[in-house]
Amino acid sequence: MSKTSRTSITIPSTAKKGSIIEIRAIAQHDMESGFRYTESGKLIPRDIIHIFTCSYNNVEIFKADFFSGIGANPLIIFTTIATETGTLEFKWVGDDGYEAINQARITVS
Numbered sequence: 001m002s003k004t005s006r007t008s009i010t011i012p013s014t015a016k017k018g019s020i021i022e023i024r025a026i027a028q029h030d031m032e033s034g035f036r037y038t039e040s041g042k043l044i045p046r047d048i049i050h051i052f053t054c055s056y057n058n059v060e061i062f063k064a065d066f067f068s069g070i071g072a073n074p075l076i077i078f079t080t081i082a083t084e085t086g087t088l089e090f091k092w093v094g095d096d097g098y099e100a101i102n103q104a105r106i107t108v109s
Contacts, residue, residue: 052074
């Protein structure tokens, strides 16, 4: 099992129906590309987050695939339209069984 990480989400708590909202999501994860070696010459295994998804009331609205070039602690910024009050669920999946999930609520008027 990969190391645990801390996630953070920033979204507005309220929005007008039809307005564009900005969403920021970050996972603290050191990432290891799989291309580096230890001082003794042993290859350090790859350990990256490779999929991030965001669902709004159980409908996927954003997905990103990451590869070995992704940096540590990836910050993802995207927008969506506030359609209804509900829950946004954020999920990060990576190597070695890594998975992190976070949720945030938004009230739409």
